[in-house]
Amino acid sequence: MKIQRTPTLRRMPTYLHKLYLMRQEGKTYASCTDLAKYMNIDLIVTRKDIAMTGLAGHRHYGYKIDELIDAILRYIGWAQTLPATLIGAGALGSALLGYTDFTTYNLRIESVFDINPAKIGTQIHGHTVQDMAAIEERLRNAPPKIAILCVSNTAAQQVADTVIKLGIRYIWNFANVCLTVPENVIVQREVIAGGFAVLAAKIKAAESGGMTAEE
Amino acid sequence: MKIQRTPTLRRMPTYLHKLYLMRQEGKTYASCTDLAKYMNIDLIVTRKDIAMTGLAGHRHYGYKIDELIDAILRYIGWAQTLPATLIGAGALGSALLGYTDFTTYNLRIESVFDINPAKIGTQIHGHTVQDMAAIEERLRNAPPKIAILCVSNTAAQQVADTVIKLGIRYIWNFANVCLTVPENVIVQREVIAGGFAVLAAKIKAAESGGMTAEE
Numbered sequence: 001m002k003i004q005r006t007p008t009l010r011r012m013p014t015y016l017h018k019l020y021l022m023r024q025e026g027k028t029y030a031s032c033t034d035l036a037k038y039m040n041i042d043l044i045v046t047r048k049d050i051a052m053t054g055l056a057g058h059r060h061y062g063y064k065i066d067e068l069i070d071a072i073l074r075y076i077g078w079a080q081t082l083p084a085t086l087i088g089a090g091a092l093g094s095a096l097l098g099y100t101d102f103t104t105y106n107l108r109i110e111s112v113f114d115i116n117p118a119k120i121g122t123q124i125h126g127h128t129v130q131d132m133a134a135i136e137e138r139l140r141n142a143p144p145k146i147a148i149l150c151v152s153n154t155a156a157q158q159v160a161d162t163v164i165k166l167g168i169r170y171i172w173n174f175a176n177v178c179l180t181v182p183e184n185v186i187v188q189r190e191v192i193a194g195g196f197a198v199l200a201a202k203i204k205a206a207e208s209g210g211m212t213a214e215e
Numbered sequence: 216m217k218i219q220r221t222p223t224l225r226r227m228p229t230y231l232h233k234l235y236l237m238r239q240e241g242k243t244y245a246s247c248t249d250l251a252k253y254m255n256i257d258l259i260v261t262r263k264d265i266a267m268t269g270l271a272g273h274r275h276y277g278y279k280i281d282e283l284i285d286a287i288l289r290y291i292g293w294a295q296t297l298p299a300t301l302i303g304a305g306a307l308g309s310a311l312l313g314y315t316d317f318t319t320y321n322l323r324i325e326s327v328f329d330i331n332p333a334k335i336g337t338q339i340h341g342h343t344v345q346d347m348a349a350i351e352e353r354l355r356n357a358p359p360k361i362a363i364l365c366v367s368n369t370a371a372q373q374v375a376d377t378v379i380k381l382g383i384r385y386i387w388n389f390a391n392v393c394l395t396v397p398e399n400v401i402v403q404r405e406v407i408a409g410g411f412a413v414l415a416a417k418i419k420a421a422e423s424g425g426m427t428a429e430e
Contacts, residue, residue, distance in 0.1 A: 077419025204292025
């Protein structure tokens with residue numbers, strides 16, 4: 001079984017971001033040096049990351065930008081459209097709905113649900129917030145692939161149970177709890193504090209000298 | 216130079232979360248098995264993570280919860296309070312201000328700034344939003360350690376330049392751009408799409424069989 005390294009995967013959207021920018025600027029080729037410089041990381045890290053996509057570079061020219069974008073999208077699994085429902089239209093949910101780059105990554109948020117009567121029926125970044133009480137009726141016939149959970153810690157497990165019952169197998173969980181799910185369900189838990197842990201470790205390293213974090 | 220692994224650092228807040236829960240339940244000892252089960256990851260991963268803290272376990276009992284919490288906080292660099300200013304009180308900024316766990320992690324958001332007149336003077340989770348135009352005057356004498364940037368991609372570099380001029384050396388950047396900063400400034404860039412890349416890779420793996428992601 002081949003293991004994909006999480007840090008490599010996490011860097012891929014940033015490489016893509018830079019490649020799209022370069023393409024917009026009319027460039028045809030990109031090198032690992034371009035990407036490493038943009039991210040301010042070691043060239044060797046970027047070389048290893050890009051090697052994971054299996055794409056061969058062109059001597060002296062680097063990679064064809066179009067080919068590299070395709071290779072990264074295939075590597076991540078973003079070559080197919082990933083339809084999703086977003087549950088919880090609070091501050092974080094709203095922020096995600098406004099995140100325009102998701103379209104680039106083939107994440108398509110098709111529906112938004114909330115329990116708050118003040119929010120139901122309102123529009124957030126072009127999405128109409130629907131009543132959570134109606135989720136089974138609305139999604140039963142054609143459940144999306146992914147459920148994005150932006151609900152409170154206390155509600156998260158119950159909401160997960162609901163979407164799993166609807167046949168959704170992939171959950172992107174922003175609540176600060178680990179969910180209990182059947183074996184065939186995959187949860188990606190987003191821990192905002194995780195990035196803060198990396199920053200704190202970098203601060204500690206900078207102030208004590210010596211130790212440093214990987215990224 | 217000792218390298219701290221980013222995935223290990225990213226898991227630490229979740230271990231802490233579980234340890235606080237167990238302490239609340241009146242427990243005194245925790246084992247790696249408890250933590251691994253909670254996160255639904257391999258025991259060996261948790262064993263390696265906890266070993267990084269340098270704390271010795273008690274045979275048959277596991278780790279004293281109080282000692283393990285302290286060891287993790289020290290390992291990450293969360294033993295000291297980290298004062299911060301948050302810039303950009305939009306949806307994402309508001310979500311971060313409402314994230315109660317930050318207090319646990321010794322992140323203290325002391326001030327909030329925005330350019331939007333409709334937001335200046337309003338309260339968000341107990342913080343009064345101040346006028347960005349006044350940031351130099353307000354923070355000049357005692358700049359906090361960290362600036363949290365929740366501003367637009369187009370504003371991010373200018374805001375970074377402003378806080379760096381004030382003497383802030385650590386930036387937690389949620390904008391989707393890589394910042395250009397002097398060598399003595401450390402930027403931790405938070406890429407929401409990074410977690411989505413990990414999820415997409417897991418979906419691809421689950422649907423094709425075989426390959427899997429690390430986390």
